[in-house]
Every structure is written in structure tokens, then in C-alpha cells.
Amino acid sequence: MTSKPNHPDFKSADDWLNPKKLSAVFGPQRDVAEGKRVFIGISGGIAVYKVCTVVSRLAQAGAQVTVAMTESATKFVSPITFQALSGNPVYTSSWDHLESSDPQHISLADRCDAALIAPCTMNTLSAIVHGQTDSVVALILSAINRDKTPVLIAPAMNDAMWAQPANLRNVELAKSDGNTIVGPGTGWQACRHDGTGRMSEPADLIQALVMSITSQSS
Numbered sequence: 625m626t627s628k629p630n631h632p633d634f635k636s637a638d639d640w641l642n643p644k645k646l647s648a649v650f651g652p653q654r655d656v657a658e659g660k661r662v663f664i665g666i667s668g669g670i671a672v673y674k675v676c677t678v679v680s681r682l683a684q685a686g687a688q689v690t691v692a693m694t695e696s697a698t699k700f701v702s703p704i705t706f707q708a709l710s711g712n713p714v715y716t717s718s719w720d721h722l723e724s725s726d727p728q729h730i731s732l733a734d735r736c737d738a739a740l741i742a743p744c745t746m747n748t749l750s751a752i753v754h755g756q757t758d759s760v761v762a763l764i765l766s767a768i769n770r771d772k773t774p775v776l777i778a779p780a781m782n783d784a785m786w787a788q789p790a791n792l793r794n795v796e797l798a799k800s801d802g803n804t805i806v807g808p809g810t811g812w813q814a815c816r817h818d819g820t821g822r823m824s825e826p827a828d829l830i831q832a833l834v835m836s837i838t839s840q841s842s
């Protein structure tokens with residue numbers, strides 16, 4: 625369920641999905657010709673489909689969205705969907721799109737204004753907090769300076785996975801390393817359980833991005 629809006633320009637829950645409203649935050653501004661650069665890292669959970677809406681609305685609002693997907697994520701939704709929605713190539717391997725003077729993961733990490741990992745699997749969360757960089761998503765995240773760039777993580781998993789002591793330890797580590805955890809929600813899960821672990825809704829993810837970007841610039 626969408627949490628209560630707490631930003632003066634967003635008066636109803638629907639505003640968080642309204643590209644016209646969102647363009648005030650993500651689109652080109654008077655002093656900057658280009659929109660905000662948002663990195664979306666996607667790992668392999670059933671909730672990948674919800675991120676299509678997030679990428680589409682941000683792109684419509686004028687954001688420059690770059691998507692990276694783990695190999696498992698590509699089993700759920702094809703990279704071509706995110707390429708079409710974002711209007712940019714999708715990174716699916718650490719060896720893609722190598723740039724001549726600068727490894728792609730460094731330049732992408734340096735350039736982004738905010739990063740969102742959604743869905744964040746139990747495995748990718750573990751990789752992030754333990755400094756493992758064997759997927760392109762974890763590799764790009766490893767090069768983001770949390771003092772400069774907000775990193776939002778939206779965990780998504782079955783309720784038993786979410787409640788594992790190892791996972792809950794990783795959530796605490798992620799917070800103490802300067803990441804913001806968004807959700808998860810409680811309710812229906814694709815595994816036919818009712819419990820905690822379902823990924824936050826697209827409006828909640830965008831709301832969290834808006835709040836992190838506006839608090840950086842204020």
C-alpha cells in the first residue's frame with residue numbers, strides 16, 4: 625500500500641506516478657539542461673514486472689534512466705523491455721559497453737544522482753553488504769559513493785527468506801553502510817503465502833527516490 629505522501633508538491637498518492645508532477649524533480653531544470661540520472665539495478669525476483677512502471681514513469685518525467693540486470697533478472701523480464709522503456713542500453717554483464725578511458729561501472733556510478741535496487745533479492749543484498757561484485761548490478765553499486773549519491777534498496781522475497789537471521793543481519797548491515805531500505809510490504813506473495821517480503825509498489829519506490837533526491841538538493 626502506498627504510504628502517505630509527505631512532499632508539498634505531491635498531494636495524492638497518484639501524484640507519485642504522474643510524469644508531469646515528477647518532471648519537477650527528475651526533468652531538465654532551468655539551470656541544468658539534462659534530467660536527473662537514475663541508476664536502476666534489477667535482480668532476479670518475480671517483482672521485476674513492477675519495475676517496468678517505475679522506469680517508464682521516470683523516463684516520461686525526463687529522467688535519464690540507466691538499467692542494469694543480473695543474469696537471473698533477465699529470466700523474468702527481457703532487457704529489451706527496459707531498453708525500450710528507458711530509451712537507453714541495458715547492462716546485463718560486467719563486460720558490456722566498455723568505454724575506452726573509463727570502465728563502465730565507474731563512470732556510471734560517478735554520474736548517477738540516485739540509485740535504486742529493485743527488486744533486491746536475498747542473494748544480491750548479501751552480495752552488496754559483503755562487498756561481492758560478481759554481478760553487474762553489485763559491481764556498479766560497489767563504485768557508488770554513498771556520501772554523495774543516495775542508494776535505495778527494495779528487498780523482495782518470500783516471507784521465510786525475509787525472516788532468515790542471515791537476511792535480517794544483511795538488512796541491518798545495508799542500513800549501517802548508508803543505504804536506505806524501502807519496504808518490504810506485507811500481503812500476498814507470488815508463492816501463495818501471505819506475509820512480509822513483497823516488494824514495495826511502484827509509487828512507493830518513486831516516492832522514496834523523490835524524497836532522497838530532494839533531500840540531497842535542499
Ligand SMILES: Cc1cc2nc3c(=O)[nH]c(=O)nc-3n(C[C@H](O)[C@H](O)[C@H](O)COP(=O)(O)O)c2cc1C
Pocket residue numbers: 666667668669670671694695696697743744745746747748749759780781782785
Ligand atoms: C520463479 C522464481 C522466483 C524467485 N523470486 C525470488 C524473489 O522474489 N526474491 C529472491 O530473493 N529470490 C528469488 N528467487 C531466487 C533468485 O532468483 C536466485 O536466488 C538468484 O540466484 C538470484 O540472483 P541475483 O541476485 O543475481 O539476481 C526466485 C527464483 C525463481 C525461480
